[in-house]
Amino acid sequence: MTQQSDGTHVNTEKVPGRTVGFTAMTLIILAVAFWMSRESSRLEINDSGEAIATGPALEGFRSDAWYLPDDELLGFVAVAAGSFIMGSNPALDRMAYENERWSNLRRQGSVDLPTFYISQFETTISQFAVFARSSGLDISNIDLTGAGNLPIAGITWTEALAYAYWLEQQLRESIETPAELRTFLESGARVTLPNEAEWEKAARSTDGRVFVWGSQPRTGRANFNSDALSPVGALACPACSYGLSDMAGNVWELTRSPLQDYPYDPADDAENLSADPLYVMRGGSYSDPINNVRTAVRGAADPGVRSDTIGFRIVISTL
Amino acid sequence: MATQPRRKRRKSAAQGAQSSPPDQHTTGFALGNFRLPLILIAVLLLLSFTSRVQQSDVLVWSFVAATVVLAFWLGYLLLLSSRRQEIHDFTVVLRPQHYVQALVQISLYIYWGYYWRPVYEHAWLIIAQLLFAYTFDILLAWSRRRDYTLGFGPFPIILSINLFLWFRDDWFYMQFLMIAVGFMGKEYVRWQREGRNVHIFNPSAFALGLFSLVLILTGTTSLTWGQEIASTLTLAPNIYTFLFLIGLVVMYFFSITLVAGMAAITLFAFSALYNASAGVPYFLDSDIPAAVFLGLHLLITDPSTSPRTPLGKTIFGVLYGLGVFGLYTLLEILGAPTFYDKLLCVPLLNLSVIAIDRTVRSIKSASLLNVWRADWMGGRANLAHMSVWIVVFAVMTLLGRTDGKHTGDSLPFWEQACTDGLPNGCERLVQLKSTYCNDNAAWACNELGVHYRQGLIVERDVGQAQVYLSQSCELKFKAACANLLDNSLVLTDDPHELDLRLLLREGGLNLMSASLDELHVRACEHDWQFACDSNGNNL
Known part of the structure; x- marks a missing residue:
């Protein structure tokens, strides 16, 4: 360049052509397009939850059957049709809360239920992880890093329901499904959360016991008053009704019943729609004292709440 | 708009020349001429240490990468200039069409950002883009062996781009590339018009248009804030x-x-x-x-x-x-x-x-x-x-x-339009409900869940229905929870108080401080019958 008298510069050499610059610009645009299409694929993979690990094989559970228990009925236990006593009698149970009373006139009520199947164990991390991976569930708020046989916790009520619906699809479509369960499903049953009555009957059987192991407070049969979750079925409880594990303690178990005053009547579950929904949870958790792990105790949770003390188990029910 | 008619530009250029004595910008080859881009690059690097940039690793690395590229380019030019004994210089020209436009745009950012705070949080990133744009433009001019016309030219381009599209932090490097493409388009895509060699495309519109096309074709709109930008202007x-x-x-x-x-x-x-x-x-x-x-x-x-x-x-x-x-x-x-x-x-x-x-x-x-x-x-x-x-x-x-208030703000209007089979009535109804559901209006999510379960105005999709019903239920809309429990149900309910605060905003801010009575009056104006009934009962 040379300087002119007015202070500006005039180029005396050849100015570089535009070809190189134009080519560079075109390459940048193509690279951007390529990169964005890659990002697009990456987003899709994240959305489908491919990154979720289900962990290694678990003793006592079938990795080829959605990590359900390795027994004839994939961990489901039949509860025969019939009536049972629901609610608390403060004369027999000094720890009873007011919301366990049947009515102003009666302490307890009798509820008749058809046959249903309930899972022997609380739903585990491995089981939920299979569902999350398969369905593409957003797991950003769920901790799936614990041992596979720990109960899943920190899920919402809607996620628990979603798991149940997903499992129903699997059971209906799979050849692995035991004939007994398949027949029951084909008769109109569905996989879902237990309602309050189903849960309570499974917990206290027909003898009206206060605790799942009997009517006297005991330790060593359930995980309560402790500071951590234990693997499902870790504590033996031969006296527990229907051979179910962890119906007391470990995690509160969500039900499909909205919290309403007794007497229990599922017919009014879909009434008063303008009220805030709260769903009953049962059984207490590892961090609760013994009065909260009684069979009749009624807690409740907002359907969107997450807590490391709240999990669930499933039933196959015709109701 | 980025520049101004030729007649006025000449005048401005003359004014600019007067305000910049020749001896200030014709100092011959020395590091001095490279000092400005060097300072700009250094400040760009310094900005990467601000808390706003430090929020994201990708953002930090985007800044570092931009700095490194510019620094290498500058070093190369410095080397070349030294070898060829070339002078790279500036001509200071302050054009009103640039600074007036920039002031107008800044006023819009201030007003809009007052009601949508992400704009203010984006300020550091806009400053970074300006630094990048100036440096890039200077280096581009010098690479083409031209003096650089120093003024406010990059301001309207950068501010204009950011009024329509900016990339999220994890893809912010694309923002730098978009600016680079805009300036390269101005430099390299030109034609002869009325005897003058001029750029074909408006630089900001060229970059925005190209990147928009790529975003659409690759389905990656979610990498940007484009949708939010377009919909939040009316918050002001x-x-x-x-x-x-x-x-x-x-x-x-x-x-x-x-x-x-x-x-x-x-x-x-x-x-x-x-x-x-x-x-x-x-x-x-x-x-x-x-x-x-x-x-x-x-x-x-x-x-x-x-x-x-x-x-x-x-x-x-x-x-x-x-x-x-x-x-x-x-x-x-x-x-x-x-x-x-x-x-x-x-x-x-x-x-x-x-x-x-x-x-x-x-x-x-x-x-x-x-x-x-x-x-x-x-x-x-x-x-x-x-x-x-x-x-x-x-x-x-x-x-x-x-x-x-606009007719289209009213959901009952679209409900009626859909029922009456008016053009796009049902599509717009679903679109509007989707918008409100995304904003966590539980009522809208339940409505969508019901639509997808029924399959009357949208294609039936049980999975999608469950997603919407779950969202609504978690937002405490009991009808949605009941629908979730029984696949044969399609229960609906009137919007709750929190829903009304969203549904009645008419494109503005959510009505979080309005009383329930005020909400019902407004809802009645939107033709929500339950609200009119409620108002009647209160009278």
């Missing part, structure tokens, strides 16, 4: 009036009234025609979306990339209006986000400039050619055009076509 009260007023400033100084005004008038006219014939608004909840109203003031008014004659400007404005109008439907049909409508047609319009000029020149009728210069304008054509535009805007405002 009276945004149309604000845009109109700042638009008047630009119109007064730079004679862009014909282009912007005709684009707006075309859109108003076609919207009104559609509304009259179809019974529903063309755009969902406005006659001209606020972002389009902004676009017609910013993106098509660059004199060097638009026609020069009054008739040409008129045609250009009308074509923009038609382009946006058509693209809105086209994008909708293609399933792409409709907010790209205002961006995609600008490069095509830029390409049509010579054809428009040629068409105008071919017109032999003097009366037609001079229709905008009639005697009644008293020789002040632009002021006359502005007067017409002010009247048009005032009429549209009085008719409720700009700020304030």
Whole structure:
């Protein structure tokens, strides 16, 4: 360049052509397009939850059957049709809360239920992880890093329901499904959360016991008053009704019943729609004292709440 | 709009030359000339240590990468200059069309950001883009062995780009690339127009148009804040009036009234025609979306990339209006986000400039050619055009076509339109409910869940229904929870109080401080029958 008298510069050499610059610009645009299409694929993979690990094989559970228990009925236990006593009698149970009373006139009520199947164990991390991976569930708020046989916790009520619906699809479509369960499903049953009555009957059987192991407070049969979750079925409880594990303690178990005053009547579950929904949870958790792990105790949770003390188990029910 | 008619530019350049004594910018080869880009690069690097940038690793690395590229480029030029004994210099030219436009844009950022805080949080990133743009532009000019015209040129380009599209933190490197492409387009994509070698495309519109196309084709719109930007402008009260007023400033100084005004008038006219014939608004909840109203003031008014004659400007404005109008439907049909409508047609319009000029020149009728210069304008054509535009805007405002409640804001209106089978009635109803559901209006999510379960106005999708019902249920809408429990149910309920705070916002901020009575009055104005009944009971 040379300087002119007015202070500006005039180029005396050849100015570089535009070809190189134009080519560079075109390459940048193509690279951007390529990169964005890659990002697009990456987003899709994240959305489908491919990154979720289900962990290694678990003793006592079938990795080829959605990590359900390795027994004839994939961990489901039949509860025969019939009536049972629901609610608390403060004369027999000094720890009873007011919301366990049947009515102003009666302490307890009798509820008749058809046959249903309930899972022997609380739903585990491995089981939920299979569902999350398969369905593409957003797991950003769920901790799936614990041992596979720990109960899943920190899920919402809607996620628990979603798991149940997903499992129903699997059971209906799979050849692995035991004939007994398949027949029951084909008769109109569905996989879902237990309602309050189903849960309570499974917990206290027909003898009206206060605790799942009997009517006297005991330790060593359930995980309560402790500071951590234990693997499902870790504590033996031969006296527990229907051979179910962890119906007391470990995690509160969500039900499909909205919290309403007794007497229990599922017919009014879909009434008063303008009220805030709260769903009953049962059984207490590892961090609760013994009065909260009684069979009749009624807690409740907002359907969107997450807590490391709240999990669930499933039933196959015709109701 | 980024530059200004030739006549004024010459004047400004002369003023600029006077304000910069020759000996200040003709110092011969020394590091001194490289000091400015060096400082800009250093400041860009320093910005990477701000807390805003440190929020994301990708953002930090985007800054570092931009710095490294610019530093290498600068080093290469320094080496080359040293070897060739070349001088790279600046010419200081402060053009009003740049700094006035920048001031107008900054005022918009301040006003908009007051009601949508992510704008203020984005300020550091805009400053970084300005630093990058200046450095890139300087290095590009020097690489082409030109003196760099130092002024406020990059300001309108960067501020304009950021008024329409910015990438999220995890993809912010794309923002730097978009700016680079904009400046490269200005430098390398040129043609001969009226004997002068000029750039074809408006730099910001070129970059926005290209990147929009790529985002649409790759389905990656979610990597940007484009949708949020387009929908949050109306959070600022009276945004149309604000845009109109700042638009008047630009119109007064730079004679862009014909282009912007005709684009707006075309859109108003076609919207009104559609509304009259179809019974529903063309755009969902406005006659001209606020972002389009902004676009017609910013993106098509660059004199060097638009026609020069009054008739040409008129045609250009009308074509923009038609382009946006058509693209809105086209994008909708293609399933792409409709907010790209205002961006995609600008490069095509830029390409049509010579054809428009040629068409105008071919017109032999003097009366037609001079229709905008009639005697009644008293020789002040632009002021006359502005007067017409002010009247048009005032009429549209009085008719409720700009700020304030719009027919399309009312959900019961769309419910009725869907029931009556009016064009797009059901699609818009679902679209509106999706918007409110995304904002966590539980009522809207339950409605969507029911629609997807029933399959009457959308294709039946049980999985999608469950997703919406779950969201609604978690937001404490009991009907949705009941629907979730029983696949045969399609329970609905009136919106709850929190829903009303969202559903009745009319494009503005959520009504979080309104009393329940006020909400019900407003809901009744929106034709929510339950609210009218409730108001009646309270009287």
